Amino acid sequence: MSRRLRSDHGSASLEFITTGMILLVPLVYLVLAMSVLQGGALAVEGAARQAARVYVRAPSEAVAAERAQRAVDFALADYGLPAGDAQVSIDCAAAAGGCLKRRTAVTVTVRLRVSLPLVPDVLGLAGTASVPLESNATQTVSRFWQPGTGP
Template identity: 40%
Template sequence: MRRWSRWWSNDDGSASLEFIVAGVVLLMPIMYLGVALNGVHNQAMGVQTAARQIARALSSGSGSPDTVLAAVAAEYGMDPDAMRVEISCRPVADPCPAPGAFVTVRVTADAVLPLAPAVLDIAQSTAIPLESVLVHRMPDGP
């Protein structure tokens, strides 16, 4: 019995083992949280930038919304097919970006968490919906 109690109270070499176990148990979730928040923030910035750049392209007539969306999606590493764009005008006009109208650009996407498996649709069930709405007044005329 005395031998067992001496082994139990001996702490030689256990600090490194405790550090490794505690480091893995605590550090890995914190690192994943940092990576996941960085990815979601990057995609949120991509959605916001897409709405802003599409509104600017409509007001200046410099490009189509699809081209701008593809460029922004490539810059932020997003899938342009997974992003949805809605453009509406107030007052309602036949050509939607009419001079003097207020154009509302709404861009939505789903931010998928990193390392989420596609099995059992876990990746889509843990996706975070992102939305950006921008209202821009069109110039009065040429």
């Protein structure tokens, strides 16, 4: 009986399973976290690009701002991200007269915090366990643009 207890027979599989789980769980979480962050980065970049394109083709500034916000909401929803959490800012190089002037560069910046996966919302940890993402895109208003015209 004492010889059986001292025997190493069968312990290699137990060691392999234990070591495998210790290494596999963090690796799987790393893959999940990186995929969530990559999806968020692609969503923010696409949202900024589409919002800038829509903005420079609009007939007026009011319509342009509304269409840009709608483009951001749609792009983020396409990736399953909450659109209401995004901050959109529109900046232009025009000195006066608004952003929609011929050959004016319009820059749209989209900021969003993406939460890491599997973080419980205990004690507000979901807010601190998030990564801020930001992207900007610049488009130029066409030299043929006229107020009140556009798609």
